[in-house]
Amino acid sequence: MRAVRLSVLTAATAAALTVVTGCTEKSAAEDSDHLIQVTATDSKCELSKKEFPAGHIELAVENKGAKVTEVYLLFPDDRIVAERENIGPGTEQKVTAEVKAGDYRIACKPGMKGKGIRQDVTATGSGSAAKRNPKLDQAVADYREYAQEQADQTLPKAKAFTEAIKAGDLEAAKKAYAPSRLGWERTEPVAESFGDIDPKVDVREDGLEDGQDPATDWTGWHRLEKALWQDKKIGDREKELAGRLMKDLTDWQKRVGKAEITPTSMANGAKELLDEVATGKVTGEEDRYSHTDLVDFKGNVEGAQKAYELLKPVAQTNESALTTELDKQFAALNTLLDKYRSDKASYDFVSYDKVGKDDRKQLSDAVNALAEPLSKLAAAVVKQGAGS
Numbered sequence: 001m002r003a004v005r006l007s008v009l010t011a012a013t014a015a016a017l018t019v020v021t022g023c024t025e026k027s028a029a030e031d032s033d034h035l036i037q038v039t040a041t042d043s044k045c046e047l048s049k050k051e052f053p054a055g056h057i058e059l060a061v062e063n064k065g066a067k068v069t070e071v072y073l074l075f076p077d078d079r080i081v082a083e084r085e086n087i088g089p090g091t092e093q094k095v096t097a098e099v100k101a102g103d104y105r106i107a108c109k110p111g112m113k114g115k116g117i118r119q120d121v122t123a124t125g126s127g128s129a130a131k132r133n134p135k136l137d138q139a140v141a142d143y144r145e146y147a148q149e150q151a152d153q154t155l156p157k158a159k160a161f162t163e164a165i166k167a168g169d170l171e172a173a174k175k176a177y178a179p180s181r182l183g184w185e186r187t188e189p190v191a192e193s194f195g196d197i198d199p200k201v202d203v204r205e206d207g208l209e210d211g212q213d214p215a216t217d218w219t220g221w222h223r224l225e226k227a228l229w230q231d232k233k234i235g236d237r238e239k240e241l242a243g244r245l246m247k248d249l250t251d252w253q254k255r256v257g258k259a260e261i262t263p264t265s266m267a268n269g270a271k272e273l274l275d276e277v278a279t280g281k282v283t284g285e286e287d288r289y290s291h292t293d294l295v296d297f298k299g300n301v302e303g304a305q306k307a308y309e310l311l312k313p314v315a316q317t318n319e320s321a322l323t324t325e326l327d328k329q330f331a332a333l334n335t336l337l338d339k340y341r342s343d344k345a346s347y348d349f350v351s352y353d354k355v356g357k358d359d360r361k362q363l364s365d366a367v368n369a370l371a372e373p374l375s376k377l378a379a380a381v382v383k384q385g386a387g388s
Helices: 011-017 133-166 170-186 188-193 222-230 236-258 263-281 291-318 320-337 359-373 377-384
Strands: 035-040 045-047 049-052 053-063 069-074 078-088 092-098 102-108 117-124
Touching: 011 320, 011 377, 035 069, 035 188, 045 117, 045 133, 045 359, 053 078, 069 092, 069 377, 078 092, 078 188, 078 263, 092 263, 117 263, 133 236, 133 263, 133 291, 170 188, 170 222, 170 291, 188 236, 263 291, 263 320, 263 359, 291 320, 291 359, 291 377, 320 359, 320 377
Parallel strands: 035 053, 049 117
Antiparallel strands: 035 045, 053 092, 069 078, 069 102, 102 117
């Protein structure tokens, strides 16, 4: 979920989040035409250029402000092309994106709230993006199909959850809550790319924008989670919100097929899913009332692994050592997660409030061990797709 992130991270998590993702071979970093320096402060978002050739570009971000910030490359209608969250004060990060010719915006979000400080930019050229290995075209097509399947499979599970709320059945609603979220968690970067859906369905109370009233503006899964586990009641407001959640998820399901998906967005999205785990699930922030964090955790890992596996044939050709390490770390993390569920075919994980401090650190270490090599996947993909 895109909301308030932890501004204070463990040293290990911070290190994993600040590993840069860049091109190799003739990368954007080596081609000044495709490199955009972004200097973020608490009041400015300064760019080294506002025009650049279409193809693979690299945003080299430096946060000179006092607040944690985010940087986004956006379409004019606010759909997300690429993003990087949790850029701490005094740190630098890089993110690779693939863009067609056209108009875009770059936004810096000091404090990680609001619409941010925006600059209009233009990708010039004939309209085409970077040249692409046909295997990557197939990977994109297969991932698009996967994202649609996850959305399609979410609707009946969400209906079971929302119908239980409408019926006033507290226990049935609790049971249906976590399963209703799995498809969303697996493909969260695609869902978030639309910009307007995530705040409706997956925001936490502390992720509301300044001026929003939790009593009237907080909607979605986590608002209902609070009612079920903390308030222990289902009233008329909750029944209304259940109907709204179903409407918003149906909107998401219909729009998934129109999402802009590229090999680099798949690779960056896989890394984003691990960042979601590091800054929300491992800490217990995400499902703070139900303590079903490990179900979401598993969904994020599965989604990241799916994107990686589709890109692996190309990445392995260029960076075989990287894919060997990724295979190892995915296996290690999945084995660790299996300790916390009844069987490998089940999503019946233990309540996260029963997971002790030492065990949480072990989970965090495993996430960080995977996040570091995963941050290099986009570079391996771009290397194969010569044309940056």
